[in-house]
Amino acid sequence: MATILKGxxxxxxxNAEIIKEAEALRAEGIExxxxxxxxxxxxxxxxxxxxxxxxxxxxxxxxxxxxxxxxVSQDDLVDAIENLNADSKVHxxxxxxxxxxxxxxxxxxxxxxPAKDIDGITDASTxxxxxxxxxxxxxxxxxxxxxxxxxxxxxxxxxxxxxxxxSLVVGKPAAMMLLERQATVTIAHSxxxxxxxxxxxxxxxxACVGRAEMITADYLRTGQVVIDVxxxxxxxxxxxxxxxxxxxxxxxxxxxxxxxxxxxxxxSVNLKHVVSAARNQNK
Amino acid sequence: MATILKGxxxxxxxNAEIIKEAEALRAEGIExxxxxxxxxxxxxxxxxxxxxxxxxxxxxxxxxxxxxxxxVSQDDLVDAIENLNADSKVHxxxxxxxxxxxxxxxxxxxxxxPAKDIDGITDASTxxxxxxxxxxxxxxxxxxxxxxxxxxxxxxxxxxxxxxxxSLVVGKPAAMMLLERQATVTIAHSxxxxxxxxxxxxxxxxACVGRAEMITADYLRTGQVVIDVxxxxxxxxxxxxxxxxxxxxxxxxxxxxxxxxxxxxxxSVNLKHVVSAARNQNK
Numbered sequence: 001m002a003t004i005l006k007g008x009x010x011x012x013x014x015n016a017e018i019i020k021e022a023e024a025l026r027a028e029g030i031e032x033x034x035x036x037x038x039x040x041x042x043x044x045x046x047x048x049x050x051x052x053x054x055x056x057x058x059x060x061x062x063x064x065x066x067x068x069x070x071x072v073s074q075d076d077l078v079d080a081i082e083n084l085n086a087d088s089k090v091h092x093x094x095x096x097x098x099x100x101x102x103x104x105x106x107x108x109x110x111x112x113x114p115a116k117d118i119d120g121i122t123d124a125s126t127x128x129x130x131x132x133x134x135x136x137x138x139x140x141x142x143x144x145x146x147x148x149x150x151x152x153x154x155x156x157x158x159x160x161x162x163x164x165x166x167s168l169v170v171g172k173p174a175a176m177m178l179l180e181r182q183a184t185v186t187i188a189h190s191x192x193x194x195x196x197x198x199x200x201x202x203x204x205x206x207a208c209v210g211r212a213e214m215i216t217a218d219y220l221r222t223g224q225v226v227i228d229v230x231x232x233x234x235x236x237x238x239x240x241x242x243x244x245x246x247x248x249x250x251x252x253x254x255x256x257x258x259x260x261x262x263x264x265x266x267x268s269v270n271l272k273h274v275v276s277a278a279r280n281q282n283k
Numbered sequence: 284m285a286t287i288l289k290g291x292x293x294x295x296x297x298n299a300e301i302i303k304e305a306e307a308l309r310a311e312g313i314e315x316x317x318x319x320x321x322x323x324x325x326x327x328x329x330x331x332x333x334x335x336x337x338x339x340x341x342x343x344x345x346x347x348x349x350x351x352x353x354x355v356s357q358d359d360l361v362d363a364i365e366n367l368n369a370d371s372k373v374h375x376x377x378x379x380x381x382x383x384x385x386x387x388x389x390x391x392x393x394x395x396x397p398a399k400d401i402d403g404i405t406d407a408s409t410x411x412x413x414x415x416x417x418x419x420x421x422x423x424x425x426x427x428x429x430x431x432x433x434x435x436x437x438x439x440x441x442x443x444x445x446x447x448x449x450s451l452v453v454g455k456p457a458a459m460m461l462l463e464r465q466a467t468v469t470i471a472h473s474x475x476x477x478x479x480x481x482x483x484x485x486x487x488x489x490a491c492v493g494r495a496e497m498i499t500a501d502y503l504r505t506g507q508v509v510i511d512v513x514x515x516x517x518x519x520x521x522x523x524x525x526x527x528x529x530x531x532x533x534x535x536x537x538x539x540x541x542x543x544x545x546x547x548x549x550x551s552v553n554l555k556h557v558v559s560a561a562r563n564q565n566k
Contacts, residue, residue, distance in 0.1 A: 123410045130413040131451055158476045166462060168414055179449060179470055184481060186469040187462055193441045198467060 002249045005227075005256045007264035010144075010151040014268040015059050021275040022060040025282070032278040033062040034118070034271065035084050037095040039077065039103070040070030045096040048267075052094065055267045061274050064090060074103050078111050085113040091278035092118035094270060115281060118273035120173070129173045132180045137273045142174035144265035145206055145227045146181070148256060154204065154225050157182035162199055164188050164215065164242070165208035170229055174206050195219070207242035217247040224252040229262050285532050288510075288539045290547035293427075293434040297551040298342050304558040305343040308565070315561040316345040317401070317554065318367050320378040322360065322386070323353030328379040331550075335377065338550045344557050347373060357386050361394050368396040374561035375401035377553060398564060401556035403456070412456045415463045420556045425457035427548035428489055428510045429464070431539060437487065437508050440465035445485035447471050447478070447498065447525070453491040453512055461487070478502070490525035500530040507535040512545050 022032050034056060038045050049065075056063050066080055077099075084090050093116045099105045114124035114136045120143075125136035137143070149156060161183040165171040171187065178185045188198050190209075199205055199219040205226045207215050212232035220226070230242030241258030248255050256262055305315050317339060321328050332348075339346050349363055360382075367373050376399045382388045397407035397419045403426075408419035420426070432439060444466040448454035454470065461468045471481050473492075482488055482502040488509045490498050495515035503509070513525030524541030531538050539545055 123406065126410050126413060127406045130409060130455065158474050160476070160481075172413065172459075175470075176455075179472075182472075182474040184469065184471050184475040186467065187458070188467050189462075189465075191441050191465040192467040193443070198443075 002226075002252045002255045004249075005148055005152050005225075005254050005261065007148070007256065007261045010148050010265050011268045013151055014147060014265070014272055015055075018059040018061065018268065018271050018275050021279065025275065025278050026060070028282065030278055030282050031062050031089070032060075032275045033064055033090050034092045034094060034274045035064040035066055035087075035090045037066045037068070037080065037084070037093055039068045039072055039096070039099055042096070048096070052267055052270060056271055059268075059271055061271050070100055071102075072100075074108065077103060077108055081108070081111045085111075085116065088281070090116065091281055092116050092270075092274035094119050095121065097121070116277060118270060118277055126168075126173075129176050132176065137277070138177060139169050139173050140266045140269045140273070141170045141208075141229060141262065142177055143269045143273075144262050145174055145229065146177050147265055147269060148227060148262065149204070149225070152254065154254070156204065158184070159203040160184050160186070160201060161204040161206065162186045162188055162202035163206045163208065164195070164199060165206075165210065165229075167208065170208040171206075174208065174229075178204070178206075205243075209242050211242060212240050213242070213244040215243040215248070217244070217251060220248055220251045222251060222253065224254075226252050226255040227262060228256050228258050231258060231263055285509075285535045285538045287532075288431055288435050288508075288537050288544065290431070290539065290544045293431050293548045294551045296434055297430060297548070297555055298338075301342040301344065301551065301554050301558050304562065308558065308561050309343070311565065313561055313565050314345050314372070315343075315558045316347055316373050317375045317377060317557045318347040318349055318370075318373045320349045320351070320363065320367070320376055322351045322355055322379070322382055325379070331379070335550055335553060339554055342551075342554055344554050353383055354385075355383075357391065360386060360391055364391070364394045368394075368399065371564070373399065374564055375399050375553075375557035377402050378404065380404070399560060401553055401560055409451075409456075412459050415459065420560070421456050421460060422452050423549045423552045423556070424453045424491075424512060424545065425460055426552045426556075427545050428457055428512065429460050430548055430552060431510060431545065432487070432508070435537065437537070439487065441467070442486040443467050443469070443484060444487040444489065445469045445471055445482055446489045446491065447482060448489075448491035448493070448512075450491065454489075457489050457491065457512075461489075488526075492525050494525060495523050496525070496527040498526040498531070500527065500534060503531055503534045505534060505536065507537075509535050509538040510545060511539050511541050514541060514546055 109121045120139035128135040129138045161178045163175045196219045208229035228241035228243045392404045403422035411418040444461045446458045458468045479502045491512035511524035511526045
């Protein structure tokens with residue numbers, strides 16, 4: 001039976017790290033602060049906001065809420081971003097997306113100061129991830145995958161890693177981050193020929209396709225480490241990953257659960273980035 | 284015996300395409316123009332400059348030479364770039380690198396207008412390659428690899444491609460471009476475990492490590508298409524690729540030669556980008 005890589009354990013370690021760093025910052029008179037910028041009242045956004053706020057309280061990171069009406073003009077939104085950029089008391093900004101359709105998201109997101117872009121949404125952060133130059137921050141989900149691998153001492157160097165999925169927020173940056181850690185990285189996707197054997201060949205599997213339980217027993221073998229990024233709701237209303245957990249559990253060596261895996265770590269990564277940003281801005 | 288994928292054939296086809304587009308532009312009163320910006324008198328730069336100039340003449344693209352002294356100040360170099368950005372008669376800019384050590388290359392290269400960045404050196408172009416959004420231009424060498432695959436009708440979709448090497452100018456963008464064309468892409472490198480079998484598993488091999496003839500018979504199998512990006516000088520003064528050509532020739536199905544392969548196509552890609560840029564700027 002596989003060892004379950006529980007997100008809670010990683011969160012605990014990350015939180016301890018963040019608390020320590022937040023304390024050090026406070027001792028210097030700096031209150032690490034995350035601004036959450038929300039446009040409108042989308043349920044998903046509000047629910048993630050609640051989660052971050054609760055976690056932030058735990059780790060002594062202050063939250064500043066900026067809530068704009070769903071019909072905010074682009075100029076007003078950009079003004080709000082520029083105010084946050086200019087505010088030395090705000091160290092990181094989390095802006096929920098997608099933005100309402102009347103706003104040019106590509107234009108707006110790049111108005112954020114990359115130094116405060118703790119969720120890796122600006123082009124400057126993207127360049128940092130692609131080039132492996134540690135400027136800016138990587139998006140939180142692939143960062144959470146790396147935190148999990150690191151926390152559980154999974155050796156990456158020289159290993160074969162496969163990333164199933166090639167989105168800009170998870171798949172591609174995850175591939176670059178694994179490459180940076182010296183893995184041999186394969187990016188697979190819906191057009192891959194014989195996906196089961198491609199996945200089976202890998203030592204480390206990052207599943208980020210967004211299709212409920214599509215990675216079944218025939219994709220897997222003993223010895224593998226499986227990081228399941230997927231969060232899918234079944235017809236019965238259950239929350240499941242991209243991996244068929246019950247099948248995988250009996251085959252692979254290590255696997256993250258859904259829920260309770262990557263998702264829960266993401267929030268702490270956001271907050272870790274905030275204290276790092278606060279430190280960078282107060283060197 | 285492998286079929287040799289001769290660069291000259293691709294160049295001929297590309298040149299015909301460029302000539303046609305250059306003619307169409309001239310008919311509209313637009314003279315497609317490439318500015319070559321050189322700092323100092325490096326032999327490599329001067330030799331590439333000569334090659335581009337000769338090829339440009341052939342395809343009716345005008346060249347504007349901007350030559351600055353090796354001790355040029357950063358301000359003067361940036362001024363030169365900004366003048367080219369502002370000049371509506373210049374459509375593309377090729378700036379030789381590396382720049383002399385007293386210049387901040389990262390700062391300087393990003394002063395170039397991405398619309399004129401026909402060699403893909405700005406961060407904006409890098410983001411375009413990584414995201415697969417066709418803004419800006421990809422660097423010329425990986426673009427040349429794609430032109431060769433396309434010219435010889437190599438099917439890419441669903442194929443396993445391995446890129447050996449992960450540089451920012453060749454390996455990483457080549458991987459992204461293959462991914463964009465629906466290949467399953469593996470990025471391998473010096474830390475890869477059992478590199479021969481990783482390479483052997485691929486249908487398409489892009490060799491861009493920069494080590495003379497390191498890819499030998501045991502990395503190869505019948506059925507493969509091999510694109511050799513390497514240009515290495517042996518102790519005997521011979522020009523060889525990253526692939527042991529004489530061994531590969533008897534094993535794989537298709538292979539590019541060195542010299543006369545990718546390198547020669549690169550120059551025409553530069554010029555193709557110039558006419559595309561001229562078209563984009565005059566829509």
